[in-house]
Each structure stands twice: as structure tokens, then as C-alpha cells.
Amino acid sequence: MSLTGVMGRFVVALLSVSVVQSQSEYGVTYTVTHIYAAKGSTVDIQCTYTYPPRKKDQSTEVQKKLWYTKWIKNVPVDLITDPYYRDRVKYYFHGNNCTLRITDLRESDSAKYMFRFETNQSGGSFSGLNGVILCITDAPKLLSVSVSPSAEIVEGSSVTLTCSSDANPAAKYTWYKENGYAPLSEEQTLFFRSIQSSDSGHYYCITIKSLELKCSGYKFIDVKYAPELPSVSVSPSAEIVEGSSVTLTCSSDANPAASYTWYKEDEDSPKTSEQNFTISNIRPEHSGSYYCVAHNNKGTHNSTLQLTVVAGTWKLTAAGVTFAVLLSIIALSVSLWIWKWRSSKELFQPGNRADNREQKQPQDQEDLQYASIQFPKIQADPLYSSIRGTQSHRHMKEQEVIEYTAVRFKRDSGALR
Template identity: 50%
Template sequence: MRGAAMSLSAAASGFVVFLLSVSVVPGQDVWGVTYTSTEICALKGSTVDISCTYGYPSRINDHDTEVEKEIWFTKMNGNEFVDLRTDSEYSGRVEYSCHYKNCTLRITDLRESDSAEYKFRFITNLSTGKYTGSPGVTLSVTDLQVQVSRLLVYESYNWVDLKCHSSCRLPDHLHYVWYKNGQKIWRRTSSFSVYVYPTDSYSCAVEGYEKFPSPPVYAPRVPSVSVSPSGEIVEGSSVNLTCSSDANPTSSYTWYKENGNPDLQPLSKEPQLVFRSIQSSDSGEYYCTAENKLGKKTSNYISINVKYGPKPPSVSVSPSGEIVEGSSVNLTCSSDANPAANYTWYKKNQTLFQGTEGIHHFTSISSEDRGIYHCKSENQYGQIMSSPLSVDVQYAPRVPSVSVSPSGEIVEGSSVTLTCSSDANPAANYTWYKEDEDSPKASGQNFTITYVRPEHSGNYYCEAQNRRGCHNSTLHLTVVAGAGGKLAAAGTITVVLLAIISLSVFLWIRKKRASKEPSDPEERADNREQLRIGQPEEQEDLQYASVHFSTKQADPLYSNIRAGRPLRHMEQQEVIEYAAVSFNRASTAPRTRGQETREDPAALYSTVNRT
């Protein structure tokens, strides 16, 4: 029958084995396998023996039974059982000790991977004589661990509780050995409290088995940080920052970005800080902390420099406000980019400037420089154009251009328009003046005279003005008399000319007679009497060959006047010709404002002089 399970410990040199249950099966003349223990707990690095007894009928069908093969296994390869002696994972660490229906498996230098269910199988000379003991023996390989419970945290050390622990249930009567920084300290209990400094380490072992101590526990070492992928980091790519530290118990990690804020908020509490699509704003200094119950350490900084193409440029003009022709002006273009951008200034499609500063300088800006400007920012990761920048240059009016409409001869009674225009920024205001007059004649580009009269003749000038200055131009206007005016003028001239001719004839006759008078008074008296009483015997024949009236412009009307017949016949005929009598009208020199304007009755035609 099967015996009751019981707990005990079996120890031998180099062994740390704890038998959790034992099965005893009497009788050896039946098919079967009986394991000494069905559960075994062993410490890592120790040696364990797993034993069994087996039985079979000694004679079957008049044939003696003989055992041909004995194996221990944990797994199968297809339908084949894998003998531990041929398993590479146990190479050099496994041996069998089998004799007279007893077989023991010894495994040395136990590893945690050796934890498994072990079974025994034997094969006899009979075709049906094979048997496997199942269930097998469960082996648990454990490591002693120092458990840490934090009690108090100080600036340079922690007050903690240490406990030597195993996943197997260890007997209560065991004694323990403790080590600080590799040196044995006198502690026999499984736990105690102690001050732990960042450089301290502690481990424990079961007394008598000091060769198999627990792994030491210690505060984290200074963490190391790394970035992946290494090399250049481009905006939009995936980037991982990794923090790692040697510590036992395992550290917890926290990531920070250095920004001068004393109350830094953690970015992550994982060993890795992940950027799925890193941005330019993620550039900066990063660090991590590693912490366990024994202490805390901070890493060095790692610098992240994200490369990216230019952001949309900002453009400006300085000085701000109104730009006056002749002043010094700067156009500035700036764009966030890594690496720094190069800049190109354009006016329409014309390239004006290229460089790293992004400043286009006008030493003395002119009206031709006004217009729309653009700036391009570029580096090896991209390029982008700025929004348009309008540059408006203000300047005083240029010398105005003046004209008269209709062009050609200006006839009295017609309508005439004087026009003035000037390039100016801001737009010019226009005022018309007539020389010799103080008050302006009109405001605006156009000055219209609806009914032109001779007194409208003269010099007019237009003044173009804005807040940057003024200029003016002069126009000369001459009015030509109409048909009625010409006839009246011709009649007036005829009367004047006849009067002049009559006066001239009278003076000539008087002179002639005076030359014929006798020298004494009596003779002169007789001659006078004779003249009063009768007519001369012979009448003089007088002819006025040509009389010319000249003005500044030739007038085809009344250009020559001749006597139609002789005035009288004289005894001795004399022919006298007045070759030319010219009448020049008054000068048209410019008059100043305020002087009285006097009309010239002899004016017939006028001209327009454009200045």
C-alpha cells in the first residue's frame, strides 16, 4: 500500500535538498515504479538525487524477464523518450546509479531551468515488457532571495528590513548567514533591520551551505541612457530613449526633460521614452532616474537635436511706419530651421539677395523700389516661401506735365481745358494759378474755361503738392479773336490809318508851301491871299504806296492798304511813297500777380507756348 506523505530534509555534502513527500510501495513482483519523493525543492547551484524502485514479474510465459534499458527523461521527441544523458541541456551534469530494481538520478549544479517533472522508464527483453512510472517527480529549483521592505527614507541612506526568502517552504529550524559587501556579519535569523547606504550590498545563505548564497541586493548604480536610432534625428521619425541601471531589486525608471523648472513633471515611468513622431519642440536635454527600495540614482543628460526643414518665414520692414524716398530701409526674413536656413529675397521673379542673414538693405530707397517682395527660406530638409511683403515708398511730386485741350489755335468764345498730372506718392493735390494774380484759379487736375476771351491770355501754372513736397509747371495761353472781332479791329485800324495819312499829307503840303513863299512879308501876304481867292493852277498827285501793320503773328486781313486814286494834280507832280508803317503791339512779358491786366486792342492772333 501507499504510505502517507511527510516532510523532511535530507542533507549531504554539496546537497541542499528538501523532500516534500515520500511514497512507499511494498512488493516487487508486479509491474510498477515507485518514487522516493514526488516533490523536491532544491536551491540553485546545489546537487539533487531523484530515486525510485521498480518491479516486474520475474517469469512470463515460461520466459525469464530481464531488464535491458533504464532511462530518466523529462520530454519526448516525437514517439521517442529523450534520455537525460543525451540531452544537451544536462550535458556533464547528469549520472545514473541503478542496481537491483533501484535507480537514482543525480543532477549537479542545479539551474532554475532544471525545474521540471522527471520520470523513470525501464525496458525488458519481452516485447510487451516496457513500463514508465507516471506521474513522476516534480523538481523545483529555487534561489534564495533577500526581500527588502523600506521603512524610512533619508537623504543619504534608507532604513530597511531585510529577509532571506525562498519560493520553497524552508524548515523553521534553519539558521542563516548574512553578508555585507561580501563580508560575513553575525546574523542567524532569517530577517533583520539595517541602515543601507547607496554603496552597500547584502546577501544571505543557509548555515552549512554558504557556498550557495543568495544574489546580493543593492541600490541602483548610475543609470546609462541611449538613443535609438543613433545618428541624425529628423523631424517626424520614431525615436526611443532607453534608461538602464544595475540594481537588485530591479529599478523603476522615470524620464524627465530639463527645462529649468524646479517642479519637473515626469514624461514617462518606463525604461523607454518613446517618440512615435518626434517634433522640433522635442529638442532638448533629457535624463532619467533609477530607484529601488535601497536607493535612487540619476543619469547623465542626453541631448536630442531634431533636424527639420524651415518653418514659414516671418518678414518685416524697418523702420516701421511710412517709408520716405532716400531713407535707409531693411527687409528682414527669419525662419525657424535646423540646421539654420539660407534666405533669398525676390521682387516679382527677380532675385535680389541670397545669404544666411536674411536682411536686404536699401541704403537710399527710391520710388522704383516700391512693390511686392517675397523671401524663400531653405535648408537640406526643405524650403518654403514667405507671405508677400508690400513696400510703399512715399515721395514728393515730380515736375508736373501740363497740356491744353483742344490743342492748336484757341479762338475767342470757345471752351478750353488745362490739364496737369504728376507722379507722386501719396497722390498729389493740384492748384491752378495765373501769373500776376494772387488767388488760385482752380483746384484739381483739370481747369476749364467755358468761354474764352482775350483777357484770358497769359501764363498759367499748375502746382502739384503732397505732404512730401511740391513742384509746378507753367503753360502759356494765347486767345485769337473771332471773325466779328477781326472786322471791328480792321475797321478801327482803317480809321486810325486814314487819320495818320491825312495828318501826314497836311504836314507835307504845309512844308511845301512854306518853301515857295517870298522872303518879304508882302510877298507872303500876297501868296496867302492868292491861295484864299482861287485854286492853284496845277494839283499835286500824291500816292501812298504801302502801309503795313505788323503784329507778332502775320494777319492776312488788311496786310496792305493802297490809295485808289490821286488826290489832286499839281503843276509840278511829285510822287512820295511811305514804304512801311509798322504798329507793334505791347510786349507779352509775364506779369506778376496783382498788376492790372490791360488789353491790347491790336491783338489778332495768339499762340500757346508749353513749358
């Protein structure tokens, strides 16, 4: 993959992860680890540096700051003084921030760029040795980067990348992954014992020989794998009401991309072979378990979703009214039964018989009053013993036997005389 299509005057760094090298309290932080730039473009390489503000009762002062790619006689060569970079290099410093700008990039500008600062403290000089690798995309490339096996790469298999060079004697090799953080290997080969899907990406290697750096082109590694456990969801996610429209969605990470099939449990025929399954005018009989199968030529995986449909609002209202009516009927029936039971119980209690009920007749019948009168047995009075009534003797005897009689009194009648 070529990166010659860099847009604009400045090139964008491949990685924006800080890399820190430190020694005691001194340190240099590079904002990127490596940069690809096109021939003729301009690139900014940035860093920050730190140092102790005071040491041995003496304030620390930075006396020199520079960028370099090589050493001569154990002294780093300042790019500002290097004739090769004359009029193409500028430094920008603001506080503890440092920036190197290179304009009109050339093929031979491929190199590792490092920052160094020196202070007034004894031993107070520091270099960020890891630096930033700059590769010019139009520069001559290494012979090739090969991959074994050359056929399709499947997750879990072993893979070897080999960097070829015509350097003689052999050069020093370093492997990088695009947007990676740090070097992957400093061998001519890069080996994966069990490659994973996360290892997919672009790889390249560099060689350094006699301070000359060469970069390989990119080699894309495409790792194939079966679908992962699908993620299933329902929209809308709120309560599903009868008559509404519902969409079931299934998604899974896979390479090659997964195909999807929706099923309802206990049914053999698929509902759809699309990623989304929409049910319009949903009804209670649509309730149940649905599962999505994600599949490609590397394998399958499925997930289940439970769908519950509630009755429409009008049905819920009708059901509520019906329930209230039934509840009222039951309450009324219970009340009537209790009333009848209490009435029958009072009827058969002692003192509540018919003769007593007669005594409880309404007293608005003011014209009649009844009383039970007991007369003593008639005794013969000597004074009237010779007097006989008009009734027969037999009838008298019958009167003597009767002890009770009913006497009728008129209201407001006078006293017996």
C-alpha cells in the first residue's frame, strides 16, 4: 500500500502515542514513534523534555538543544550545522516543547531522528535515543516483505513475515505495525505462533546499515475468523404493545463479513435472511423466543432474544371494566348471603318464636289490646250460696274448669265496678 497520496503541505504522523525515555529526573517524550511522508512534502517531528529545576543547591539551566541522526567522534551532529539539511531544517521551542521541521523532503531523509538537550549540571545532558523513524514513501525500498503461508490466513494459525535486504554484511532489522506503539521485533523475521483477529493490519520493516535507513513497503495481513457471539437488540426497547411495529437487529464481528438468519423457536422455517427482522402490526401470538444465526465460511454463532407482546390499550381498558363489574357482583352476592344467614340465625334463637312475635305487633293498632287474665277458682260464698244463675249447673262446672279467657277492653273505658 502506497502512502504517496499525502494531502497538504504537512504530513500527518501515523501514531499519536507518547513514548517516554527517562534517566533519573531527565526525560524526552516523542509524540509519535514513526512517520511516513511523501517526497517533497514537509514534516514536523515533536517532543517534550524534562529536567530537575534544581540540583546540588544550583538552579538547572538548559544550555543547548538540538536534533540529530548520527554521531561523529562521539558527538551528535546538529542538523542545523549539517550541510545536507542546510536551509531545510528549523527548530521551534516553546517552554519544554521542541519541534523539528524538515521541508522539501528527499529520498535520503529516511532516518531515525533524536532530540538532545544539555544543562549546566554535571552529567545533566540527555538524549531520547529511541527517536522517531521517518520513512520517505518514494525512496528506494528493500527487496520485499514475504508472508508464509502465502494462502489465506486463518485465526489460530502460525504466520511468519520475512524482511529481505541486499545489504552485505547483513543490516539491522526492525519490525513495525502501522499505528503500532513500539517495535515488534529486531529480527529479520516476525513470527506469530497463533495469530489472532486483532493482528490484522499493515506491517513494514526497516534496515539500518552505516547510519543509512531503508524502509520496506507495507504488507497487509488479513486474518480470517468465524463470527463472534452476535449482539441482538429490539427497537423500540420499551414495552411492546399490540399493533405496533418492532424491529429485531443482529450484529457480529467476522471476517469475511457474516450473513444473518432469524428464526422463531419451535419453527423450522426462517423468518428472514436479513440482519434486521421487522414485524408490523404485532400481535400477542408473536410473543416468544427468537434467535439470530450469524455465519460465514469459517463457522457460525447464534444468540436468542425473548419477545413479549402486551394487549392493546382498549383491550386492557375493557378487561379492567369487566374485572371491576365481576368484583362488584361477587361483593354484592357475599353481602346478601351474610344478611340471609344472620336473619335465619335470629329466627331460631330462643325468645324469637311466634307467640313472642305476637307480643311485638306494631302498637299503631290502637283500637285493640289483648291481655291474658288468670281468674282464681270460684269459692262458694255463704251469702250467695242460695242464688243460682240462669245457666245450667253443667255449664257452671265448665266455667270453673277454665282458668284463662280473653277479655276485650275499649280504649278509655271506665274502671270495672
